[in-house]
Every structure is written in C-alpha cells, then in structure tokens.
Amino acid sequence: MENRGRSEAKLNQAVTKYLQRYGCLDSINNRNWSIKQSPLGGFGVFATRTIEAGEIIFTDHPVILGPRCLSSLPVQCTVCYRSKTPTVSKCPNKCGLHVCEECSKSQTHASECALLGRLSAGRDMSEHNERLTRSLTPLRGLLLDADDLDVVGCLVTTHAGPRPGGEALTLVEELRLGFTDEEYRLVCFVCGAFDANAFEVLTNEDEARSTIRGLYPLGSLANHRCFPNAFHVFDGNYRMITRASVEIPESAEIFHSYTRLLWGTVTRIHHLRNSKRFLCKCERCKDPTEFGTCLSALNCNRCPGKVLPVDPARSSSSWRCDTCSAIRDLGDISKTLSLIGAVIKGFAGDDFDIIYRFLTTKLTTLVPDCNQVAVELKYNINWILGYKSGYLLNEIPLDLLLIKKQYCDDILKLVDQLRLGKCRIKGLLCYEVYLCNEELKRRRIANGNNDEIVDDNEANIKLEEAADILKYDFSAPPLLKQRFNHK
Ligand SMILES: C[S@@+](CC[C@H](N)C(=O)[O-])C[C@H]1O[C@@H](n2cnc3c(N)ncnc32)[C@H](O)[C@@H]1O
Numbered sequence: 001m002e003n004r005g006r007s008e009a010k011l012n013q014a015v016t017k018y019l020q021r022y023g024c025l026d027s028i029n030n031r032n033w034s035i036k037q038s039p040l041g042g043f044g045v046f047a048t049r050t051i052e053a054g055e056i057i058f059t060d061h062p063v064i065l066g067p068r069c070l071s072s073l074p075v076q077c078t079v080c081y082r083s084k085t086p087t088v089s090k091c092p093n094k095c096g097l098h099v100c101e102e103c104s105k106s107q108t109h110a111s112e113c114a115l116l117g118r119l120s121a122g123r124d125m126s127e128h129n130e131r132l133t134r135s136l137t138p139l140r141g142l143l144l145d146a147d148d149l150d151v152v153g154c155l156v157t158t159h160a161g162p163r164p165g166g167e168a169l170t171l172v173e174e175l176r177l178g179f180t181d182e183e184y185r186l187v188c189f190v191c192g193a194f195d196a197n198a199f200e201v202l203t204n205e206d207e208a209r210s211t212i213r214g215l216y217p218l219g220s221l222a223n224h225r226c227f228p229n230a231f232h233v234f235d236g237n238y239r240m241i242t243r244a245s246v247e248i249p250e251s252a253e254i255f256h257s258y259t260r261l262l263w264g265t266v267t268r269i270h271h272l273r274n275s276k277r278f279l280c281k282c283e284r285c286k287d288p289t290e291f292g293t294c295l296s297a298l299n300c301n302r303c304p305g306k307v308l309p310v311d312p313a314r315s316s317s318s319w320r321c322d323t324c325s326a327i328r329d330l331g332d333i334s335k336t337l338s339l340i341g342a343v344i345k346g347f348a349g350d351d352f353d354i355i356y357r358f359l360t361t362k363l364t365t366l367v368p369d370c371n372q373v374a375v376e377l378k379y380n381i382n383w384i385l386g387y388k389s390g391y392l393l394n395e396i397p398l399d400l401l402l403i404k405k406q407y408c409d410d411i412l413k414l415v416d417q418l419r420l421g422k423c424r425i426k427g428l429l430c431y432e433v434y435l436c437n438e439e440l441k442r443r444r445i446a447n448g449n450n451d452e453i454v455d456d457n458e459a460n461i462k463l464e465e466a467a468d469i470l471k472y473d474f475s476a477p478p479l480l481k482q483r484f485n486h487k
Contacts, residue, residue: 004153006043006154008034008035008036008043009188010036010154011035011043011221012034012035014150014151014217015151015154015217015218015221016028017062017072017147017151018061018063018147018151018217019059019060019216019217020060022061022149024058024059024060024061024239025060026056026058026059027058027059027218031048032047032048032049032051033046033047033048033058033218034046034048034057035046035077035218035221035252035304038223038253039253040223040253041087043221043486044221044222044223044253045057045137045218045221045223045253045254046251046252046254047248047249047250047251047252047253047254047286048250048251049250050247050248050249050250051244051247051248051254052244052247053244053245053246053247053421053422054096054243054244054309054422054468054469055244056241056242056243056472057196057230057242057243057244057248058218058219058241058242058252059239059240059241059242060216060217060218060219060239060240060241060250061216061238061239062139062146062201062214062215062216062238062239062240063135063144063148063151063152063214063215063216063217064137064138064152064190064194064214064215065131065137065140065201065213065214065215065238066078066137066140066212066213066214067081067134067136067137067211067212067213068134068137068200068210068212068213068376069134069135069137070134071130071134072210073130073133073134073211075098076088076090076098076133077098077099077100077103077104077106078097078098078099078109078112078133078136078198079099079100079103079106079109080100080102080103081211082100082214084218084330085100085209087100087101087102088100090126090129091104091109091113091348092105093117094111094124094126095107095112095113095116095117095120095125096113096116096120096125096126096127096128096129096132097113097116097132097133097136098129099127102435106352108285108444111143112139112140112143113137115142115143117179117440118178119139119178119179120176120177120178123176124244125175125436128174128175128316128446131170131174131175134170135170135171137188137194137213138171138190138191138194139171139185139187139189141186141189141190142183142186142187146325149186151217152193152215152217153444154191154217154221155217155220155221156193156195156196156197157190157191157192157193157195157196158195158196158276158277162267164179164246165383171187171363172184176331183331190209190369193215193220194207194213194215194417195275195445196220196276197215197216197219197220198213198214198215199213199214199215199216199219199220199232199240200212200213201213201214201234201238201240202217202234202475203234203235203236203238203474203475204474206350209462212238212244214238214240216240219232219240219242219256222242222254222255223253223255223256224256224257224258224259224272224278224280224284225255225257225280225284226257226261226265226268226282226285227257227260227282227283227291227418227419227420228245228255228256228420228423229244229245229246229248229252229254229255229259229421230242230243230244230245230248230255230351231243231245231255231256231421231422231423231424233424233472233473233474233475233476234257234473234474234475235472235473236474238275241472242254242256243422243472244363244419244421244422245421245422245423246419246421256294258271258272258275258276259271259272260410261415261418261420261423261425262295262372262375262376262379262414262418262425263295263372264290264295264296264371264372265284265285265288265295265296265309265312265313265370265373266296266309266312266315266374267296267459268280268285268302269312269313269455270315271460272394277450279313280327281313284418285312285313286312286313288308288309288310288311288312289308289322289418290418291417291418291445292417293370293414293417293418294308294322294368294370294371295304295370295371295372296308296309296312296368296371296372297368297371298319298328298333298336298337298366298367298368299365299366299367299368300321300323300324300326300328301328302321302324302326302380303321303323303324303326304323305322305323305324306321306322306323306368306370307319307320307321307322307326307328307333308320308322315398316330318335319333328368328443332393336366340363340367340373342365342378342456343358343362344358344373349380350383350384352381352384352385352388352391355380355384356381356403358377359374359377359378360380363377369470370414375410375411375414378407378410378411379407379411381403381404381407382404382407382411382429385400385401385403385404386404386432386435386436390400393435393436394442401436401439401440404432404436405436405437405440407435408432408433408436409433411425411429412429412430412433415429422453422468422469423469424469424470424473426465426469426470427465427466427468427470427472427473427476428466430462430463430465430466430469431466431470431480432478433458433459433462434460434462434463436460436461437456437458437462438459441456441459463480463483466480467480467483
C-alpha cells in the first residue's frame with residue numbers, strides 16, 4: 001500500500017485538526033483511539049484503552065458527500081438529497097444539476113453551479129443531468145479548501161498518480177469538462193479515494209437503500225475484518241457514529257466490515273478482491289465453516305452432509321463433504337451457484353409467494369438451511385411480512401407472523417455465532433421480534449385467549465436492545481426514536 005509520506009504523527013495531527021474543525025468533539029475529548037501502523041499494511045485505528053461494547057469510539061464528519069455513482073439513482077436534490085419533494089427540478093442556469101426550490105438559493109448550489117459553468121464553458125448541461133449527478137461527488141473535491149484537501153490527502157486511493165478511475169473517465173470523456181491538469185489530477189485522486197474508502201450513507205428510514213456516499217477521514221483509516229469489532233450509523237447531519245460492537249481491549253485494532261456481514265466467505269472474498277483489491281485473511285475467512293455457521297455450504301449429492309470449500313480464500317479450492325469426505329467437482333459447484341444466482345435475480349424483490357416457495361422447496365434440494373442464500377431470502381421475507389401492502393403485521397395470518405418471528409430468531413442466532421456483537425442488523429431484527437411479540441399479544445387479547453403465552457419480558461428485552469443499538473441512527477424506526485428520546 002502506498003504511503004506517500006504519511007506517518008502516524010502526521011495522520012493523527014491532520015485527522016484531529018479536522019475533527020476539531022467540524023465540531024466532532026466527543027472524538028477528541030474522550031479520546032479512546034489512535035492512528036497507527038497496522039500489521040495488515042498501511043495504517044489503521046487502534047484502541048488506546050479498553051472500549052466497552054456499545055461505547056462510542058468516534059464521530060466523523062464527511063469531507064466529501066454526494067450522490068452515489070448508480071445508474072438507477074432517483075431524481076434527487078443534489079444539496080439536501082430529498083427525492084420526494086415536488087420542487088426538485090433542473091437548475092435554470094442550465095448547470096445540469098437538480099435542486100429543490102429551497103436549496104436552489106443555497107451557497108452550496110451557487111458554488112457548484114459556478115464551477116460547472118466554468119468547466120463546461122457555459123454549455124447547456126441540462127441534458128447530461130443523470131451523468132452529471134453520478135459524477136458530481138468527485139467534482140466536489142475541486143471546491144475543498146486547503147485544510148480539507150490536506151485530510152483527503154491522508155487517505156489511500158485505488159490508483160496512485162494521475163491514472164483515471166471509471167468515474168474520472170466518465171467525467172472527462174463523456175461530459176467533456178475542461179479541467180486544468182491540476183484539477184484533473186485531483187479529480188482522479190478523489191475518484192480513487194472514493195473507490196478505496198467510500199461509505200454508503202443511509203439517513204432516511206423510508207429509503208431501503210442508500211443513494212449517497214461519503215468520505216469520512218477517520219472512518220476511512222479503519223481496516224476491514226469479516227467479524228468487525230465496531231459498527232457505524234449516521235445521524236441526521238450525515239455524521240458517522242462509530243461504536244464498539246463488542247468489548248475492544250486496549251491496543252487492539254478497530255475494524256469495520258467493508259462487506260455485508262451475512263455473506264459467505266466466497267462472496268466476501270470476491271467482493272473485497274474486486275472492489276477493494278485485497279485479500280482478507282481473518283479467522284472467519286480461514287475457517288471453512290465460518291465459526292460453525294457453514295454459510296457457504298451446499299448439499300452433498302451422496303449423503304446428507306454439507307459440502308464446503310477446503311480453502312475458501314482460493315477460487316480454485318476444492319469443495320469437500322464434511323460427512324462422507326467426497327470431493328465435489330468445481331464445475332458442478334459453479335453450476336449450482338450460477339443456477340441459484342439466476343433464479344434469485346429473476347425474483348421481484350417483494351413477491352412473498354415466489355420467494356417463500358423457492359426457499360422452502362427448490363432451494364432445499366441444492367443447499368442446506370444455513371446457506372447464505374437461504375439466510376438472505378429469510379432476511380428479505382422479514383421486510384415483506386409486516387411492511388408490504390397486503391402483508392401488514394395486523395393483516396397476515398398467524399402462520400406467517402410466526403414464520404417472520406422464526407426467521408428473525410434464526411438470523412439473530414447466526415449474528416451471535418458470527419461474533420458480530422451489537423451490529424446494526426441485530427438492532428433492526430431485535431425490533432422486528434419486538435413487533436411480532438406485540439402483534440401476538442394484541443391477537444391474544446382480541447381473541448380473549450389469555451392462556452396463550454406470549455413472553456412480554458422477551459418483547460421488552462428486544463425493544464431495549466434495539467433501542468440501545470440504534471440509539472444514534474437517524475434511519476431508526478420512529479417508535480425507537482420517540483421512546484428513547486433520540487433526535
Ligand atoms: C479504507 S482503507 C483502510 C486504511 C488503510 N489501511 C490506510 O493505510 O489508509 C482500505 C485499504 O486498506 C487495506 N486493508 C483494509 N483492511 C485490510 C485487511 N483486512 N487486510 C489487508 N488489507 C486491508 C486495503 O489496502 C484497502 O484497500
């Protein structure tokens with residue numbers, strides 16, 4: 001990893017100054033972290049004392065924030081990111097950006113409109129709106145002051161020097177923007193920094209997925225582990241609040257996860273290799289059973305055993321049955337995985353009948369219940385039952401309500417087995433179990449059936465656990481925010 005003259009002293013100084021400047025004072029005053037050389041290469045963030053599970057490690061401010069580079073971005077205001085406001089329209093100055101009425105008068109938009117006017121030499125950019133929105137985030141690097149640029153310079157990039165990444169190429173070739181050489185180099189650097197370090201930002205509970213991303217200087221210096229010891233949420237001001245998910249001993253390295261936590265090793269390794277360009281060698285990756293969860297397992301076609309990769313880090317690893325020890329042909333494994341992938345791709349995300357039928361019939365012939373695809377489908381079902389029209393919690397039959405609760409319990413067990421501690425998924429699922437229990441109680445009372453046992457204590461424990469984990473999360477369900485008086 002290139003260090004470009006970075007040193008522990010320089011990084012600690014630049015990041016501290018940055019956090020002070022943006023008022024992230026809890027990261028400084030009660031400081032429990034330090035940036036140090038990591039045995040993984042480059043730098044990382046380390047605990048300077050024991051940090052309790054749930055304790056805040058740091059609050060970080062985005063040095064650059066903006067739309068993700070997705071082709072399916074909704075039309076949103078490029079300043080406040082609201083997409084559901086009727087006043088979002090193209091800027092009348094033809095800079096090509098969408099803004100809402102309120103933000104059209106903001107200083108942020110004025111600066112960006114002027115920058116784009118200059119870079120496009122006054123051309124009408126309105127027709128390039130979509131491409132421009134997707135490319136806007138790295139362009140924001142051109143508007144940073146020297147102090148902010150200094151902290152961006154502390155971050156690693158996926159490509160050293162003036163080699164353009166995908167986004168920079170889009171900007172230059174398709175938008176034909178007139179950069180100076182220095183501007184072009186900076187835009188390329190920011191693109192690379194986003195590739196290596198960006199966080200997807202989720203701050204609206206109505207949005208199922210994030211449409212914006214940010215560069216968080218201290219968050220970006222934390223390395224990855226597939227069973228992280230920290231998790232983060234975002235507050236209403238796009239600040240990243242990083243907390244310990246488990247107790248972190250003094251001097252231990254603090255880790256985020258750069259992948260979905262419930263992906264199996266083969267999927268995680270593929271993602272890390274392709275998008276972050278490194279190979280994780282953590283305990284979870286080295287253990288073919290992933291702490292006994294067998295998330296990657298397929299059915300053996302000779303016996304009731306589970307077939308697992310012998311060396312999950314190698315794409316050419318052989319796969320062996322844990323019961324009869326038969327080696328399964330790699331071609332056969334790829335075929336099974338492609339078949340499952342193709343079927344799932346064809347699903348409409350919220351068609352309960354189709355997903356449930358596949359999960360409980362065809363899929364069981366190919367993979368055991370612990371496989372990551374089964375887990376993912378159970379997770380998806382949880383967001384249909386109780387949320388989609390026709391499946392609201394008070395409408396669904398009892399068997400579906402019990403299925404939802406069972407799936408949440410199954411995934412919560414898995415989260416514990418994977419040593420994930422107080423992670424965001426756990427907070428969300430605890431809340432869902434609470435809702436299921438409340439609905440079961442409501443039905444029992446409505447039916448006058450007081451003999452049926454619904455464990456009130458469990459409901460309250462789950463509610464408290466959810467509220468504790470999601471305490472600072474702006475996208476948390478309103479009930480949790482209200483009950484515990486969160487912002
Ligand atoms: C977001 S940065 C983390 C901070 C980085 N180590 C630095 O020195 O600035 C991501 C980069 O750190 C390295 N990295 C993070 N986690 C790693 C791990 N578990 N094993 C090896 N390299 C890792 C990879 O080079 C990755 O692209």
